[in-house]
Amino acid sequence: MAAAWAAVVAVMLLLAQVSAAAPVMGPAFLWAPKNYGFSSDEAKEIVHYQTVSPKSLVKSVLEEGGWSNLVCSREDHAKSVDVAVLFLGSKLQSSDISKDKQADSTLVDTLKNSFASSEFSMAFPYIAMSDDDKLEKSLLSGFAENCNNGFGDNHITYTDTCSVSEDLNKHHNMDSIHGLVASQTKKNPSGQTDLIVFCDGGFKDNTKSEGELLSELVTLLKKTGAKYTILYASQPFGLLENPSNLPLGRYLAEKTNTTKPGRGKCDGECLVKSTLLEGSFVGIVLLIILISGLKCMMGIDTPSKFDSPPES
Numbered sequence: 001m002a003a004a005w006a007a008v009v010a011v012m013l014l015l016a017q018v019s020a021a022a023p024v025m026g027p028a029f030l031w032a033p034k035n036y037g038f039s040s041d042e043a044k045e046i047v048h049y050q051t052v053s054p055k056s057l058v059k060s061v062l063e064e065g066g067w068s069n070l071v072c073s074r075e076d077h078a079k080s081v082d083v084a085v086l087f088l089g090s091k092l093q094s095s096d097i098s099k100d101k102q103a104d105s106t107l108v109d110t111l112k113n114s115f116a117s118s119e120f121s122m123a124f125p126y127i128a129m130s131d132d133d134k135l136e137k138s139l140l141s142g143f144a145e146n147c148n149n150g151f152g153d154n155h156i157t158y159t160d161t162c163s164v165s166e167d168l169n170k171h172h173n174m175d176s177i178h179g180l181v182a183s184q185t186k187k188n189p190s191g192q193t194d195l196i197v198f199c200d201g202g203f204k205d206n207t208k209s210e211g212e213l214l215s216e217l218v219t220l221l222k223k224t225g226a227k228y229t230i231l232y233a234s235q236p237f238g239l240l241e242n243p244s245n246l247p248l249g250r251y252l253a254e255k256t257n258t259t260k261p262g263r264g265k266c267d268g269e270c271l272v273k274s275t276l277l278e279g280s281f282v283g284i285v286l287l288i289i290l291i292s293g294l295k296c297m298m299g300i301d302t303p304s305k306f307d308s309p310p311e312s
Contacts, residue, residue, distance in 0.1 A: 024129045026236050027094045028057055029111055030065050031118040032229035033222075036080045044120050050270055051126040054135060054233075058142030061231060065122055070193040070229070071156075072147035080193075082184040082226040085217065087198040088136050091210045092234040094125050107211025111232065114218060120229075127233065135235040136162060136199055155192040161206075162199035171196070173203055178220055185226045200235075 035044060046064060062068040070084045091104050092111075102108045115121050129135060157169040157180060164170075171177050177196060184194050202213045214232070221228045 024131055024236060025051075025094050026127050026129060026135075026234040027092060028124040028127050028231065028233040029115055029121070030061055030123075030229070030231045031114050031121040032081070033118050034227070035120045036066070036227060036229070046121070047123045047125070049125065051128050052124060053128055054133075054138035055142050057124055057127055057233070058139055058146060060122070060124070062143070062146050065229075065231075067229075067231070068147070071143050071195050080227070081229055083181050083194050083196060083221065083228045085196045085198055085221075085228065085230045086139065087214060087217070087230055087232045088139075088200050089210045089214075089232065089234040090200045090236060093236045104209050104211040106209060106215055110211060110215045110218060114230070129235050134163070135233055136197070139233065140197070156195045156197065158197045159199050159202055160204050161201040162197055164197075171203070172205075174216060174220065177217070178224070181221060181224045181226050181228075185224055 048060065052060070062071075067084065070081055089107070092107060115123065129138070157171060158164055160170045160172050162170070171180075180194060180196070198213075198217065200210075202208070202210075206213070208216070218230070221230075
């Protein structure tokens with residue numbers, strides 16, 4: 001049975017390696033208080049239940065979320081939104097939305113209220129990320145790659161916690177953002193939409209929680225009367241979750257009645273991964289059975305020769 005036990009230990013080590021390599025799971029939400037022409041069909045609330053990568057998130061936001069008209073440089077395009085905000089967090093996991101108690105209740109309440117009261121919204125419950133890749137870099141590079149007319153830096157500003165060049169325009173407090181938003185609401189309709197990248201932590205001298213910052217930002221945008229849209233995305237560092245056990249999808253399903261059909265189906269990448277995983281488990285089980293059977297057969301002690309029967 002030594003071989004069988006060795007096989008069991010090997011299986012356990014394999015599963016441990018798979019768990020260690022599992023991606024970090026975080027949610028993303030896109031919403032706008034008004035539709036602003038983002039969606040021309042009947043579906044104003046969209047939920048992507050499958051696990052997606054940051055690159056797939058960017059494509060969906062640009063194509064389905066209408067951000068291609070906002071963040072991609074188009075001088076001749078009429079401005080439908082004054083300010084677009086990319087809010088990057090690190091405190092929210094995919095399962096936190098449906099929990100009774102959260103570490104940052106203000107953050108969850110702000111997201112729930114904004115998502116429920118908006119005319120246009122998109123939800124991505126399961127974004128698969130790696131601890132090695134910063135979400136800030138992945139999303140910004142994705143926008144740059146997918147914008148056919150370029151990703152115009154002239155209308156992009158950052159908070160001072162973003163890991164970008166010091167030469168770029170940065171906000172050191174909420175008053176600086178308020179000044180930018182106030183100036184945007186006074187510009188002519190043909191101007192460009194300003195993109196504000198709100199990185200994890202907000203500001204270097206910040207003492208507020210992530211939820212308090214997001215709530216203050218939303219309140220600021222509402223008071224100025226600006227036309228805005230917000231993309232919130234979270235990268236919970238080092239927190240691993242199993243997407244099949246996350247109840248976030250059920251919560252969103254209850255809040256969303258106009259989701260497009262087929263959103264919950266497993267896509268091609270999902271099918272390939274699930275098939276490989278199932279095949280691996282079946283192969284491991286068959287290997288254990290084979291080793292156990294050979295060990296049992298080797299343990300059978302049979303005589304080397306048989307005596308001939310006595311003559312009568």
